[in-house]
Amino acid sequence: MYDFHIHSDFSMDCKYSMEDMVLEGVRKNMRSLCFTDHIEFQVTEKKIDIAFRTKDYFRKTNQIKYKYLKDIEILAGVEIGMQPHLGEQYNSFINEEPFDFVIMSIHSVKNRDIFFDGFLDKKKPVEAVLEYYKDILKCVKNFDNYDVLGHIDLIDRYFKNFSLIPETKKYIDLVKSIFKIVISSGKGIELNTSGIRYGLKYYHPKIELLKLYKKLGGEIITIGSDAHEPNFVGYDYKKAEKLLRDLGYKYIFIFKDRKKFPIRIS
Ligand SMILES: [Zn+2]
Numbered sequence: 001m002y003d004f005h006i007h008s009d010f011s012m013d014c015k016y017s018m019e020d021m022v023l024e025g026v027r028k029n030m031r032s033l034c035f036t037d038h039i040e041f042q043v044t045e046k047k048i049d050i051a052f053r054t055k056d057y058f059r060k061t062n063q064i065k066y067k068y069l070k071d072i073e074i075l076a077g078v079e080i081g082m083q084p085h086l087g088e089q090y091n092s093f094i095n096e097e098p099f100d101f102v103i104m105s106i107h108s109v110k111n112r113d114i115f116f117d118g119f120l121d122k123k124k125p126v127e128a129v130l131e132y133y134k135d136i137l138k139c140v141k142n143f144d145n146y147d148v149l150g151h152i153d154l155i156d157r158y159f160k161n162f163s164l165i166p167e168t169k170k171y172i173d174l175v176k177s178i179f180k181i182v183i184s185s186g187k188g189i190e191l192n193t194s195g196i197r198y199g200l201k202y203y204h205p206k207i208e209l210l211k212l213y214k215k216l217g218g219e220i221i222t223i224g225s226d227a228h229e230p231n232f233v234g235y236d237y238k239k240a241e242k243l244l245r246d247l248g249y250k251y252i253f254i255f256k257d258r259k260k261f262p263i264r265i266s
């Protein structure tokens with residue numbers, strides 16, 4: 001099992017140490033864990049940067065890596081909170097650091113965090129969702145210094161009432177354009193198993209979108225739990241892998257030193 005999306009107390013929304021998370025991975029007999037702590041540039045209307053100190057981050061990941069070398073492989077990635085105008089700022093940040101893996105996620109639209117700043121409030125669901133995917137499209141057009149696009153239909157989980165989530169056909173053309181760019185630029189997507197934990201009936205992305213990605217020729221896909229607590233490390237990994245196999249995927253991918261490696265789905 002390879003969990004390529006977990007957090008530690010280097011993220012503002014996680015209070016568990018790297019070691020807490022790693023011990024759980026060892027207990028679950030996992031092969032690799034990749035920490036992907038948050039970097040969020042220019043969030044909220046005040047445009048605050050929320051970031052960990054990379055020196056401390058790499059010191060800690062290296063220390064844990066060697067301490068548990070015999071038990072589990074530990075990698076150091078990052079989850080960047082992208083907005084269309086932040087490409088250059090993230091480029092210079094990423095190029096300075098020896099990350100193994102970069103997830104590009106969209107958590108904010110127009111400097112408003114979808115959750116914390118109530119992006120969905122007072123908006124028609126379809127309009128909000130279209131605005132969100134249009135922004136993702138701009139991000140993939142403007143920026144390619146990432147490995148996978150994170151939890152693409154994340155916005156669904158923030159509807160207070162899930163019956164308001166627009167039908168996929170209302171925005172699928174935008175997702176198609178996004179996937180085409182992701183695929184042609186040699187990048188991937190992730191299957192993020194956290195959706196179910198937020199009460200949705202699916203992972204991110206939902207099955208229709210996993211099928212679409214495959215149909216368009218998409219092959220590069222990682223599996224991540226998005227665990228913010230040890231309990232959820234490796235969450236639903238086997239089920240997620242089976243789902244991908246049932247949909248015709250032959251490999252999942254892992255990343256080291258920003259290079260991808262296919263792992264055949266058993
Ligand atoms: Zn995220």
Ligand SMILES: [Zn+2]
Pocket residue numbers: 005007079226
């Ligand atoms: Zn995350």
